[in-house]
Amino acid sequence: MRIGIVCYPTYGGSGVLATELGKALADKGHMVHFITYQQPVRLNAFHANIYYHEVQVPTYPLFDFPPYESALSSTMVDVILNQHLDLLHVHYAIPHASTAYLAKQIVGKQGRVVPFITTLHGTDITLVGKDKTYAPVVSFSINESDAITAVSNNLREETYKSFQIEKDIEVIYNFVDLERFKRRDLAHFRQAIAPNGEKILLHVSNFRKVKRVPDVVKVFQRVRQQLPAKLLLVGDGPDRPTIECMCRELHLCDDIRFVGKQEQLEDVMSISDLFLLPSEYESFGLAALEAMASQVPVLSSNAGGLPEVNIHGKTGFLSPVGDVAGMAAHAVELLSDENKLAALRKGALEQAQRFHISNIVPQYEALYERVREKA
Numbered sequence: 001m002r003i004g005i006v007c008y009p010t011y012g013g014s015g016v017l018a019t020e021l022g023k024a025l026a027d028k029g030h031m032v033h034f035i036t037y038q039q040p041v042r043l044n045a046f047h048a049n050i051y052y053h054e055v056q057v058p059t060y061p062l063f064d065f066p067p068y069e070s071a072l073s074s075t076m077v078d079v080i081l082n083q084h085l086d087l088l089h090v091h092y093a094i095p096h097a098s099t100a101y102l103a104k105q106i107v108g109k110q111g112r113v114v115p116f117i118t119t120l121h122g123t124d125i126t127l128v129g130k131d132k133t134y135a136p137v138v139s140f141s142i143n144e145s146d147a148i149t150a151v152s153n154n155l156r157e158e159t160y161k162s163f164q165i166e167k168d169i170e171v172i173y174n175f176v177d178l179e180r181f182k183r184r185d186l187a188h189f190r191q192a193i194a195p196n197g198e199k200i201l202l203h204v205s206n207f208r209k210v211k212r213v214p215d216v217v218k219v220f221q222r223v224r225q226q227l228p229a230k231l232l233l234v235g236d237g238p239d240r241p242t243i244e245c246m247c248r249e250l251h252l253c254d255d256i257r258f259v260g261k262q263e264q265l266e267d268v269m270s271i272s273d274l275f276l277l278p279s280e281y282e283s284f285g286l287a288a289l290e291a292m293a294s295q296v297p298v299l300s301s302n303a304g305g306l307p308e309v310n311i312h313g314k315t316g317f318l319s320p321v322g323d324v325a326g327m328a329a330h331a332v333e334l335l336s337d338e339n340k341l342a343a344l345r346k347g348a349l350e351q352a353q354r355f356h357i358s359n360i361v362p363q364y365e366a367l368y369e370r371v372r373e374k375a
């Protein structure tokens with residue numbers, strides 16, 4: 001098939017998922033056309049079946065806000081017509097679903113029928129999409145999608161609660177490439193981070209409020225009082241300056257490393273003992289899944305779809321949002337007992353296998369076939 005993928009090209013989970021999906025589809029022989037304003041971060045190697053179309057947004061003195069949506073719709077139209085796309089798959093409803101709707105109408109006038117699939121990822125529904133400034137457009141464009149998917153049962157339910165959706169929303173979970181996120185022995189790397197055999201805790205995010213990164217530091221502070229440990233903070237975002245201040249105030253600078261945005265996430269995962277994800281909300285928690293694939297047990301909140309991924313007592317532990325003391329107690333319990341840690345590491349890998357890329361990508365392909373037949 002000739003598939004157009006529209007996503008945010010940045011480090012966020014929706015862009016990562018969309019890019020990995022496009023790469024997997026290309027490996028299976030489909031022609032994949034990415035349509036974004038920047039090269040997606042994980043689209044970092046040549047592939048004969050992958051094309052990248054950059055959305056150009058011309059500026060003009062009249063525009064306080066250059067009309068990105070119009071530029072995106074026009075680029076979609078151009079790619080649909082010139083690359084003979086069979087369908088569009090847009091990731092993150094805002095503004096991709098409404099721009100796809102517009103592109104579909106435009107090519108329809110020229111006799112081309114191109115269905116579009118909208119995948120809901122999380123904050124496009126639970127945070128931004130709900131905002132009354134966007135809600136009518138989000139609701140309309142989801143309903144106009146030829147198929148809708150959500151990345152967890154929780155997100156599916158949240159979407160039905162927040163919007164008047166008249167269509168079926170199919171759950172297709174996030175996935176992980178177990179070959180890539182395979183735990184490897186990187187003793188030299190581990191030695192560089194934890195030279196005295198300290199335990200390594202890890203957090204990966206975009207440092208937004210919804211991630212509750214201050215909770216990560218508070219949990220680490222409690223753990224550090226009990227045993228020698230290091231904390232790796234991967235990613236970057238608006239809360240990072242606050243977190244840096246917090247580390248200084250708590251005199252934890254020697255034990256906390258900010259490693260910024262990392263492309264070789266699998267290496268960082270391979271040297272870690274525990275993954276912390278105390279989010280206020282998480283539709284799925286792709287980073288937690290990647291940690292589990294690397295045999296890193298997860299201590300997370302029980303918000304949103306996290307209980308569908310992180311199984312309490314098997315792959316890690318769940319705690320109520322903000323329960324820093326509970327999370328720290330679980331961390332100390334695990335890090336002080338090698339047998340328990342080993343059992344959870346095994347459980348984490350077993351659970352990750354359920355979400356193996358080879359189980360999930362065919363679900364998207366089957367959906368594409370159904371949508372194409374109906375169009």
Ligand code: GMT
Nearest residue numbers: 012013014121122123282283284285286
């Ligand atoms: O986590 C973020 O803030 C990024 C966000 C995105 O849309 O890029 O991630 C969302 O989509 C991921 C992929 O489907 C999910 O695994 C994340 O749980 C979800 N984030 C939230 O719901 C907060």
